[in-house]
Amino acid sequence: MNEFVFLWRRPQRPPKTPQQMQETMEKYLAWFKDMEARGHLAQFGQPLEPKTGRVVKDKGGNFSDGPYAETKDIVMGYSLIAAKDFDEAVALTKGHPIFDEGGVIEIRPILKL
Amino acid sequence: MKPDDTLFRREAARLLATLTRAFGVENLALAEDVVQETLAKAFEAWSYNGVPPHYSALLARAAKNRALDIFRRERTARKFAPDVRRLIESEWTLRPALDAMFLPDALKDDELRMMFTCCHPRLGEDVQVALVLHLLCALGVDEIASAFLVSPAAMEKRLSRGKKLLADSGHLFELTAADFLPRLSAVHRALYLLFSEGYHGASALAVVREDLCWDAMRLVRLLVDHAPAATPATYALAALMWLLAARLPARIDDAGNLKDLFEQDRSLWDEELLAEGTRLLEQSASGEVLTEYHVEAGIAGMHATAGNAHETRWGDIVELYDVLMRIRPSPVVALNRCMAIAQHQGPAKGLEAVRGIEGASRLAAYPFYPAVLGELELRRGRTEAARGHFEEARRLARNDGERRFLDHRIEGCARKALS
Numbered sequence: 406m407n408e409f410v411f412l413w414r415r416p417q418r419p420p421k422t423p424q425q426m427q428e429t430m431e432k433y434l435a436w437f438k439d440m441e442a443r444g445h446l447a448q449f450g451q452p453l454e455p456k457t458g459r460v461v462k463d464k465g466g467n468f469s470d471g472p473y474a475e476t477k478d479i480v481m482g483y484s485l486i487a488a489k490d491f492d493e494a495v496a497l498t499k500g501h502p503i504f505d506e507g508g509v510i511e512i513r514p515i516l517k518l
Numbered sequence: 519m520k521p522d523d524t525l526f527r528r529e530a531a532r533l534l535a536t537l538t539r540a541f542g543v544e545n546l547a548l549a550e551d552v553v554q555e556t557l558a559k560a561f562e563a564w565s566y567n568g569v570p571p572h573y574s575a576l577l578a579r580a581a582k583n584r585a586l587d588i589f590r591r592e593r594t595a596r597k598f599a600p601d602v603r604r605l606i607e608s609e610w611t612l613r614p615a616l617d618a619m620f621l622p623d624a625l626k627d628d629e630l631r632m633m634f635t636c637c638h639p640r641l642g643e644d645v646q647v648a649l650v651l652h653l654l655c656a657l658g659v660d661e662i663a664s665a666f667l668v669s670p671a672a673m674e675k676r677l678s679r680g681k682k683l684l685a686d687s688g689h690l691f692e693l694t695a696a697d698f699l700p701r702l703s704a705v706h707r708a709l710y711l712l713f714s715e716g717y718h719g720a721s722a723l724a725v726v727r728e729d730l731c732w733d734a735m736r737l738v739r740l741l742v743d744h745a746p747a748a749t750p751a752t753y754a755l756a757a758l759m760w761l762l763a764a765r766l767p768a769r770i771d772d773a774g775n776l777k778d779l780f781e782q783d784r785s786l787w788d789e790e791l792l793a794e795g796t797r798l799l800e801q802s803a804s805g806e807v808l809t810e811y812h813v814e815a816g817i818a819g820m821h822a823t824a825g826n827a828h829e830t831r832w833g834d835i836v837e838l839y840d841v842l843m844r845i846r847p848s849p850v851v852a853l854n855r856c857m858a859i860a861q862h863q864g865p866a867k868g869l870e871a872v873r874g875i876e877g878a879s880r881l882a883a884y885p886f887y888p889a890v891l892g893e894l895e896l897r898r899g900r901t902e903a904a905r906g907h908f909e910e911a912r913r914l915a916r917n918d919g920e921r922r923f924l925d926h927r928i929e930g931c932a933r934k935a936l937s
Contacts (some may be wrong), residue, residue, distance in 0.1 A: 419558035422658030423526035425563040430526075433565035452562045481562065 426437025450484035760795030
């Protein structure tokens with residue numbers, strides 16, 4: 406088994422109404438539950454604050470805001486998924502609700518020696 | 519009651535009511551923004567490993583902290599009502615004032631206050647109901663529009679008209695106000711209409727509509743639990759809703775077909791809801807005022823206790839409809855009365871009563887008017903006439919459920935004609 410970081414990238418646009426939020430949340434949870442049941446969930450991971458971020462540029466601690474302000478698909482969080490290989494990792498994203506929200510999933514394998 | 523699949527809506531409504539009190543009703547839009555932001559954050563956080571056990575307290579705290587920030591930032595820039603301004607002048611009063619506002623008991627009163635505020639006498643009933651759905655059930659404009667079969671633009675207009683009037687009125691309705699009881703009647707009416715829209719409404723989506731019923735029941739429960747609002751009429755209205763809701767599981771069969779009262783499998787009626795409805799009905803039987811809710815609940819109660827349509831005491835039901843026609847006459851009530859007469863004295867008498875309905879022209883677009891005519895003609899054995907009426911009803915049907923229901927009737931007529 407290998408571990409992959411799934412970076413959840415999507416527009417910072419939550420569903421419009423409370424009901425839609427609840428329904429979307431339930432779809433996300435269902436996907437996690439499925440991963441857990443099939444032994445693919447290494448870590449839930451964390452959501453990230455969507456509207457703030459700083460990029461530190463040098464040793465002096467100079468930073469700029471962002472870089473996310475104009476980016477369409479900002480990283481909204483990450484999770485750790487266990488899969489045999491890239492092909493399986495990609496296959497596991499099938500049916501993930503993020504695509505309905507105009508988002509994408511960036512998959513990065515954890516480096517191995 | 520139904521499980522927690524309306525958790526976000528319920529919490530949104532609670533927070534909105536309290537934030538509106540905190541900011542003042544003239545800042546309703548600000549309160550709506552804060553609710554949206556708070557819930558959006560919760561949505562992001564909980565999409566990973568679920569809703570935490572103390573979600574309600576967590577949300578209240580998050581909303582309170584946002585409110586604190588806003589007060590500090592906009593103390594001078596934004597216009598707050600004088601009583602709010604006094605509280606937020608210094609940190610010494612701001613923090614405890616907000617802490618007190620977000621206590622669970624206070625939250626409940628805020629919802630009541632909001633409910634009474636939405637039923638402002640200068641708003642039409644359609645606007646009141648839309649506001650209740652938007653502000654107390656946290657349904658979006660599109661969601662309400664689809665339940666009422668109007669365009670989202672029209673619903674948007676209706677809601678902003680209502681919200682503007684509330685904002686202009688300058689204050690929320692106080693539960694100790696002198697006009698509490700008249701306003702309570704308006705609230706009853708709005709909740710009754712909300713429930714009816716869910717129960718008999720035009721929207722095609724059964725799920726959307728049932729949600730309206732549960733929402734109305736949640737709100738009427740708030741009235742029952744608040745002593746001054748728990749009048750006999752409140753109990754009667756609650757009884758009516760519980761007794762009707764008990765029939766929901768039998769109203770649509772597995773194939774999605776609508777079933778009328780006579781065809782329903784009564785073993786599917788929800789016993790808990792029936793029992794609670796019956797209890798509420800008993801509690802409504804005090805005082806001297808007989809409201810339309812008492813009568814309607816009485817009728818629903820008779821159906822609830824009858825094993826089937828034949829065992830039903832139709833004579834008593836006709837009498838209750840007579841009373842209802844005196845208290846709150848309407849063509850729809852008249853039509854239901856005719857069905858009861860037909861049950862009691864036969865289809866010929868029923869038809870005679872239908873022809874005698876005053877103001878029947880108001881039923882011109884109501885599919886169940888020709889459907890009742892068809893039903894009664896069919897029972898008299900006049901298949902051809904019945905079929906004509908059912909076809910007329912089919913033309914007027916408002917959604918697929920109704921159309922399928924009437925298609926069955928038309929087919930039934932065709933089969934009878936052949937045999």
